[in-house]
Each structure stands twice: as C-alpha cells, then as structure tokens.
Amino acid sequence: MNKTQYIGEHLWVGQLGNAFVVLSLVAALMAAVGYYFYSKEELTSDWKKFARLSFSIHSFSVIGIAATLFYMLFNHFYEYAYVWQHSNNSMPMQYIMSCFWEGQEGSFLLWSFWNVVLGNILRKTIDAKWEAPTMAIFALVQVFLASMLLGIYIGDYKLGTNPFILLRENPDFANLPFVQMENYLAKLDGRGLNPLLMNYWMTIHPPTLFLGFSSTLVPFVFAIAGLWKRDFTTWQKPALTWTFFSIMILGTGILMGGAWAYEALSFGGFWAWDPVENSSLVPWLVMVGAGHVMIINKNRGGSLFMTHLLAIASFLLVLYSTFLTRSGILGNSSVHAFTDLGMQAQLVIYVLTFVLICVVLLIHDKLIRVSYLMISFLMLFAGVMFGHKITLLLIWLALSFVITIYSYIKFFPKEEEEESLFSREFWMFVGSLVFLLSSLVITYFTSIPVLNKLFSLEKAPIKVADYNMWQTPFAIVVLLLVAVTQYLKYKKTNLKQFLKHISLAGALSVVFGLSAAIPLYFLKDYSTSSTTDKWNLISYALLFISALFAVFCNLDYWMRILKGRMKHAGASIAHIGFALILLGALISTSKKQTISQNTSQKNVASLGENFSAKKSLVLTIGDTLPMGNYLVTYKGKERKGIDVFFNMDYFTKDKDGKLVKAFELSPMVQDNPRMGQASNPDTKHFLSNDIYTHITYADLSDAKAVKADAYKEPTNYVGHMRDTIFADNAIILIDSITTNLTEEQYSKNDSMLVVTAVLKAIDINGKTYRATPKYILKNNTVLPDEFELNELGLKFIFWKINPNEGSIEIQMSEKVNNTKEFVVLEAYMFPFINVLWLGCLVMIVGTTVAIIERRRVNKLKAQ
Amino acid sequence: MKKIHILGIIVIAVAIGVIFTSLQSSATYSDFAEATANPDIEYHVVGKLNKTIPVQYDPKINADECSFMMVDNKGIEKKVVLHKSVPQDFQKSEQIVLIGKMQGNEFHANEILMKCPSKYNDGKPQV
Numbered sequence A: 001m002n003k004t005q006y007i008g009e010h011l012w013v014g015q016l017g018n019a020f021v022v023l024s025l026v027a028a029l030m031a032a033v034g035y036y037f038y039s040k041e042e043l044t045s046d047w048k049k050f051a052r053l054s055f056s057i058h059s060f061s062v063i064g065i066a067a068t069l070f071y072m073l074f075n076h077f078y079e080y081a082y083v084w085q086h087s088n089n090s091m092p093m094q095y096i097m098s099c100f101w102e103g104q105e106g107s108f109l110l111w112s113f114w115n116v117v118l119g120n121i122l123r124k125t126i127d128a129k130w131e132a133p134t135m136a137i138f139a140l141v142q143v144f145l146a147s148m149l150l151g152i153y154i155g156d157y158k159l160g161t162n163p164f165i166l167l168r169e170n171p172d173f174a175n176l177p178f179v180q181m182e183n184y185l186a187k188l189d190g191r192g193l194n195p196l197l198m199n200y201w202m203t204i205h206p207p208t209l210f211l212g213f214s215s216t217l218v219p220f221v222f223a224i225a226g227l228w229k230r231d232f233t234t235w236q237k238p239a240l241t242w243t244f245f246s247i248m249i250l251g252t253g254i255l256m257g258g259a260w261a262y263e264a265l266s267f268g269g270f271w272a273w274d275p276v277e278n279s280s281l282v283p284w285l286v287m288v289g290a291g292h293v294m295i296i297n298k299n300r301g302g303s304l305f306m307t308h309l310l311a312i313a314s315f316l317l318v319l320y321s322t323f324l325t326r327s328g329i330l331g332n333s334s335v336h337a338f339t340d341l342g343m344q345a346q347l348v349i350y351v352l353t354f355v356l357i358c359v360v361l362l363i364h365d366k367l368i369r370v371s372y373l374m375i376s377f378l379m380l381f382a383g384v385m386f387g388h389k390i391t392l393l394l395i396w397l398a399l400s401f402v403i404t405i406y407s408y409i410k411f412f413p414k415e416e417e418e419e420s421l422f423s424r425e426f427w428m429f430v431g432s433l434v435f436l437l438s439s440l441v442i443t444y445f446t447s448i449p450v451l452n453k454l455f456s457l458e459k460a461p462i463k464v465a466d467y468n469m470w471q472t473p474f475a476i477v478v479l480l481l482v483a484v485t486q487y488l489k490y491k492k493t494n495l496k497q498f499l500k501h502i503s504l505a506g507a508l509s510v511v512f513g514l515s516a517a518i519p520l521y522f523l524k525d526y527s528t529s530s531t532t533d534k535w536n537l538i539s540y541a542l543l544f545i546s547a548l549f550a551v552f553c554n555l556d557y558w559m560r561i562l563k564g565r566m567k568h569a570g571a572s573i574a575h576i577g578f579a580l581i582l583l584g585a586l587i588s589t590s591k592k593q594t595i596s597q598n599t600s601q602k603n604v605a606s607l608g609e610n611f612s613a614k615k616s617l618v619l620t621i622g623d624t625l626p627m628g629n630y631l632v633t634y635k636g637k638e639r640k641g642i643d644v645f646f647n648m649d650y651f652t653k654d655k656d657g658k659l660v661k662a663f664e665l666s667p668m669v670q671d672n673p674r675m676g677q678a679s680n681p682d683t684k685h686f687l688s689n690d691i692y693t694h695i696t697y698a699d700l701s702d703a704k705a706v707k708a709d710a711y712k713e714p715t716n717y718v719g720h721m722r723d724t725i726f727a728d729n730a731i732i733l734i735d736s737i738t739t740n741l742t743e744e745q746y747s748k749n750d751s752m753l754v755v756t757a758v759l760k761a762i763d764i765n766g767k768t769y770r771a772t773p774k775y776i777l778k779n780n781t782v783l784p785d786e787f788e789l790n791e792l793g794l795k796f797i798f799w800k801i802n803p804n805e806g807s808i809e810i811q812m813s814e815k816v817n818n819t820k821e822f823v824v825l826e827a828y829m830f831p832f833i834n835v836l837w838l839g840c841l842v843m844i845v846g847t848t849v850a851i852i853e854r855r856r857v858n859k860l861k862a863q
Numbered sequence B: 001m002k003k004i005h006i007l008g009i010i011v012i013a014v015a016i017g018v019i020f021t022s023l024q025s026s027a028t029y030s031d032f033a034e035a036t037a038n039p040d041i042e043y044h045v046v047g048k049l050n051k052t053i054p055v056q057y058d059p060k061i062n063a064d065e066c067s068f069m070m071v072d073n074k075g076i077e078k079k080v081v082l083h084k085s086v087p088q089d090f091q092k093s094e095q096i097v098l099i100g101k102m103q104g105n106e107f108h109a110n111e112i113l114m115k116c117p118s119k120y121n122d123g124k125p126q127v
Helices: A011-040 A046-074 A081-086 A093-100 A104-125 A128-147 A200-215 A217-229 A236-264 A275-300 A304-326 A344-362 A366-386 A389-411 A424-446 A448-455 A464-487 A495-522 A531-561 A570-590 A743-748 A833-862 B003-025 B032-037
Strands: A152-154 A157-159 A616-620 A624-627 A630-640 A643-653 A659-665 A668-672 A676-680 A682-685 A689-698 A715-719 A724-726 A730-739 A753-763 A768-771 A774-778 A781-783 A787-789 A794-802 A807-814 A822-831 B043-049 B066-072 B077-082 B095-103 B106-115
Touching (some): A011 A046, A046 A081, A046 A093, A046 A128, A081 A093, A081 A104, A093 A200, A104 A200, A104 A217, A128 A217, A128 A344, A200 A217, A200 A236, A200 A275, A217 A236, A217 A304, A217 A344, A236 A275, A236 A304, A236 A833, A275 A304, A275 A424, A304 A344, A304 A424, A344 A389, A366 A389, A389 A448, A424 A464, A464 A495, A464 A531, A495 A531, A531 A570, A570 A822, A570 A833, A616 A624, A630 A822, A643 A689, A659 A682, A668 A689, A676 A689, A753 A807, A774 A794, B032 B043, B032 B095, B077 B095
Antiparallel strands (some): A152 A157, A616 A822, A624 A630, A630 A643, A643 A659, A643 A668, A682 A689, A715 A807, A724 A730, A730 A753, A753 A768, A753 A774, A774 A781, A794 A807, B043 B066, B095 B106
C-alpha cells in the first residue's frame, strides 16, 4: 500500500512532546519508588539522590511538555489536533495562553505544572524528616496525572488523552475530507478558541483555580505522611502555612469564577450552585475546616483525627470533582459539562486508589491491612473480569468505611482530657465540623447524577433555592462562631469577661441588624408570603444580623485586643472579609430586583401565582419605557465581527422632571458560528448597586446590509371578498373586484382582460388608502403588473384567480423599515453587591497576612 | 458521654435529615403520562422539540411566553407553554428538559434546560 506523503508536517515536535510525556511518567514513578525506599532507610542513602534526581527529571519533562505545546500553538502547527481545535491564525497573542488550557489535556497539564512548581518549593523548604514520605506521595500523584496525558491503548482501553496526537490520526477528525489530501496543511486554519472564552477571565481564572487545586495536595501529602510514619503532630506546623496558602489561592480562584459568571455570562448572578462551581467550593470549605483544626493542634494539641481527615478529604474532593466534571457524568445538569473523553474508568480508579492508600495507612495491624488489600484487589479483578462493577464498588466503599471507623477506634491516639465547653478549641472544632457538614450536603446535592447512576434512580438535580435554604443555617452558625470564638481562650475562659468583651459588638449588630433587616425583609414581604418564604425571610434576617455581628466582633478584636496591629490580625481581617462576602451575597441575592417588568397587556393573573413572575421587557427602537428608577431607550444595534451590541440609554428625571441621560449600556449577543448565540450582559456599577441588563431575544440580522427602503420577500395570500390581510403597519381589506369585460366578451374577441382588485389599506392611525392591483390577461397569458402603495411602503401583485373556489391570490411585499426593530431584555438591580467584592479582597488580604506571619514565626523557631 | 459524642450524634442527625428530606421533596425525571396523572406535582420532563411545527413566540403579545410541541422519551407529544422568552438557539437543541406541571392538556413549564450538540462540546467536527 502506498502511504500518502504529507507535506509540511512538523512531526519532530510531537515526537519530542511524546518523549517528554513518557519521560515524565517514568521519572515520576522512579521518584515515587525512590522516595519510598529513601523513607525506609537512614537519611544519607543512595535512594535519596536517586529520588531527588528522578523528581528533577520529572519536573524538567513536565515543563518540557508545556513548552512543546506552547511552541506548537505559537507556530500554528495545525497538523496537531489540539492546535487545530483550539487556536487559529487570527488569534491575538494573549489568547494563545487561553488555548493552552481550553482543552482537557491542557488543563491536566496546567495542573501537573503547578504541582511540579509546588513540589519543588516543598522539597526545598521541608524538614529532612518529612521529605521522603511527603514526596513519595507527591510523586505518586504525579504518576497518575502524567498517565492522563499518555493517550495509549492497552487492549481496547485508552489510557489518558494525548495533546500531541495528529489531526489525521485523531479518530474524531481523521475522516474529514481535507485531511486525506497530502498538502492539507497549505491552507488549513484552526478552528480557534471558543469566542465565548475570549476574554481576560479565561487568561487569569484557570491558572489561579488550578494553582488552588494543586495547593490542596501539599496538606494532603503531609497528612498521609503523618499516618504513614505514625507521627500525627509534627507535620502540622509546616503544613499550616500551606493550608493558609491553599485557602487563599483556591478562594481567589473560586471568587474569580463567580466574578466571571456575573460579568460575562448570562446566569443572572454570581453564583448558580452549578456542579462545577460546587466542586471547587467544597474542597475550599474542607480546607478552611482543616486550617482551623490545625490551629487548635498547634496551640493546644489534640484534634488529631479531624486534622488528618480534613487535610486528606480536601484533596480527595478535588479528585472527586475532577471526576464529576471530566467524566461527562453530569450531562445536562451543568453548563460547563466537559466532553466525555472516555476517561471515566481511569478517573474512578484514580480517586479510589488514594482512598485505598488512606485506609491502608490508617490500619495499624498487618493482618487486617493485608486482608483489606487482598480483598480490594480481588474485588477489582472480579469487577474487571465479571462486571457488576457498581455493586462491587458500593460494597468496597462500605467495607472501607467500616474499616476506617474500626481503625480509628482501635489504632488512633485519642485525647484523654476533654475540652471545656468555654474554650476556644471546642468552638473552633465545632466550626470546622459545620464546614465539613456544609460541604457534605453540597457534595451530596451535586452528586445526584452519580447517585442516579449508582442506584438507578431518576432524581432531578437540586434547585438553587434548595441549596440556599440548606446552606443558610450553616452560614448563620459559622458566622456566630467567627464572631465570638476568638474572645474565648484556650483551655478555659472567664465567662464574665467574655460576655463583657462581646457585648459592644453584640449590641451594635442587634441594633443595626434589626433596623436594617426589618425594613428589608419584614415590612413589605413577610405578611404576604407562604410558610416556606416566611422561614426564608427569618433566616435571611438572622444571617444578616450574624454577619454584622461577625464583622463588628472581629473589627473590635483587631482594634481593642490587638490594638490595630497588623502582625497578628490575619485571622480577624480574613474573618471580616468572609462575613462581608456572605453579607454581600445575602443582600444582593435576596433583594435582587427585576426592573424589566413585562408591559404586555395579557392578563397573567389567571395563570396562577407560579407564572406571574414576569421578567422581560419588549423595547422597540426609539421607544422610551420606564424601568426601575430609570427610563430606557433602545437606540439600535451595532455589529462588530460576530458580536452584536444593542445600545441603550438610561435616563433619570431631574428636579424639573426633565429627562437627563444617566448612562449607556450595550448588552451583547454573540452570533457565534460554532456555538450558536450567546448573550453577554452589560452592567453599570454604582457604589451601592449594579444595573444589570441582558438580551433574551433579538433579531441579529444586519440592518445595514439591506437598504431600509428595500422590499422584503413577497408573501402570497389567498383571499375571498371581504377578507383581510395583515401587514406590519396596516390592515388590508379586499373590498371589491371589477373587470373591464364580461367573460362572454372576452371569449368573443381577442382583446385584453383586466380584473382589478380594489383593496382598502387602513394604517395604525385609521387613515384609509386605496390600492388597485390588476390582473391582466392577453392571449391567455398573464402580464405581470404590480401596484405600489408608496405611502405605506407596500407592493401588491394580483396574479391568480381561482374561479372554482371564488378566491384570488395576491402577493404582498413590505418594505424593510415597516417593521420596527425591537429587543426583549431582562434587567436586574443587584443592591450592595460591592460589599461582596470588597469582602473578597479583604479576605485575600487577611489570609496573606496570616501566611506572612506563619512564615516569620516558623523562621524564628528554626533559628 | 463526652461532648464530642454529642457533636457526632448531631452531625449524623443532620446528615440523615438532609438525605431524608431531599429524597422526599426533590423532583424526579419523568414523562408526560406521569405528569398528566399527577397534575399537582412538579416534574422534570425530558424530550425533544418537534422541529417541524414552528415555535410560537410573539413578544409584542407576551414576551415571557412561548409555546411549542415536545415529544417525550416515551414518544408522547404534548403542547408546551414555557413561561419564558424563547431560548436562544432553540432550533438547534438536541434534547430539552422542562420543569413544570401539567395543566389540562398543556404542559406549563417555568424552566428549561437545553442540551445543544455544539455548545461546550469540542469533541466532534462540525460540518
């Protein structure tokens, strides 16, 4: 067989990339093995050198893979499927970065890259004692991540998905006709980045979020190393700085996602409890819990099981969320829903392996450990060979759970002394427990599609309102704890002094809280609400007061107890930020106002209260309609590339009642050839509220392409006498029909037959016009004739008579500008959403202060 | 009994409470037959838009209402009144999920979720 010689391919790049992929996998494996043996021997051994060298080779190859992929993207090597799929020639430089992580392969690579960065920092900064066990686990994680990029077949099973696969070898594209030509590269342009993602968010959000995901790995490897070496305390001090870092960076990533959704997507808010959002929030919540129990451990000892549990759970939940979002199992329930690249089994194995490792290390009994391992492998084998995978998985999970509980009771050290009820550690512990519980509830809700699959259920996804309802009580408890706990002392607190300390902030928040919450939630809405809504309103008010309480208490603590010094204020500042985030989220969500009320005449009350929430406003060009405190005018649309902008002016009334232009908004609809239409909102930001507008329905066709006075395509009407025809600007009545000859006369001589239809056109003002299109027949041929009614921009052709039916047929054309352009839009007012964004910044500052302080203290102690 | 045990019991109680109430209250995926049988219960009905019959949407009359025909997974076709503006790219939808109740012979939906072949899917070549 003659093989086609393809022209202009750069095959060496892909080969180089693949070499790096294989090298990174092998080196990670060698590092894991090396560190394993190093951890078993004395500190100065050859294994140490071997392991370190292997990890360096691994780091070098991961950077090599990334560099190769960048090189391909920069040089537009479309012979590679990944490059062709995600970039094109016209793409500006800054988006090449975004192409890199648009696809799954690239995002795994980004994750792996951050791990390598953090791994090297960890290795350089860690105590000699902990290097081997932590880095062994670290390298093992890298083995799994590296295998995600492998893309080789083992039998029928594809392991990983490779970014260096050629376009003509990718099964999805290999059948495209142009790929069969030997010079297919000559004119080939890539498909380009999804235009929805062409904004700066796509440049900054994924790297931050993935750094956040990576950062959860460090506390995890410390905790595992602790279990492994049965040293449950000394790892916690170095891990605490990393935990704070993780809280800071993962939190930033999540909030950036929220800001992106709010600014550029048409969710109508910043948080939609989307599975993808949830699966980054859950590890964060658990990490915050982990950080707090680690602080307890540092200051007073104890809480050992919780520190291990939470530090481990956070990373496992990152893995689980990777499984959720990358396996395609979410299907319809997420807007993100990545494509299923056939990695479901691989991702499940990945998650389960690390669960297995945790359980095995927890068992401190050789016999049980070996039996558990044997049973696990037998079950895996049985699953692969004989099926029943789901049943086996459930049994295995139950078994692992039971063994975990047993091992905890039997092998895990427990504190003798019980915490006093009025101690800081007790309530911090309770707070962490609440975080854990909240994250379990979110995980359970998000996992509904997984549960459907496991138990063959048909449950629909949980609604946003239910998420809010369930999370509000957790938020209230957490905020109360955030407020008061730091006034408690470790071990034992003088209750009187405690109450004295919190009394000022308490009084302030009750006074301010009630005076704000009563008008917000009770004056207008409460009496007319249903029982559920009443309960919601009460919980909003409680949340409001507790958020204020948390802010005041922490401010007070910072100012009075810490005397305003920055050094130890990290916690207080971060707590203030956290409380402000919840406060802003509460006000802007619960008091979100739909200002685009439907102005249609149709009576909607008859449809029942469920359907009375009208949201859309129809705005015709040139019209000015009231919307909230504004009057809004639609000025027209403007096309820039594939983006169609709809320009609106917002007016307010001044003192004399004259209209003054307040601002302009241009919500956009992207007429995206690959993705279809996508609506992009536009928002005017004020200090105290945001005006958010987005288009739900509009005609995107280019008005300028067709001349305004051109006629549109004619429409044919079949009509009897006295029938009416509807034009956009008039009603037309078929009034009468006259002829110049009788049928008899026509058949006798050969002259022309002229039938005239007399049409009466009545315009919207009630003015009547006459139109007389003629049907002309000569020598049995219809002569074309048209009647133009210039005043109304209408054109008629009377072209057919159906004597048997007694009907005539008329074609009518209307001028383009007879139809006035309009848009349908939704607009919301988000009050005090800036409190939320301010809270984000404050929390980031607070955690950063805490990290700096931790590092300073650790350095001092080391000296 | 230690305080930690009381905490444990509270945690387990809340967990059971969440699972129990959510299993009771949460809607299930269903079809038109079941929705017709229980007009008071809200259902998520999965199906396909009948693209041969035009979608009715006249914003000048009611911008928050459109109607169309949908065939559910069991093959039953019903008129659907969606109390929203017509979704973007509705004609391109592959599968739709409606959330609502049956009213007479019409299904009245408050929410719609669409699955489009092109949206967020880069795996397949587009012609």
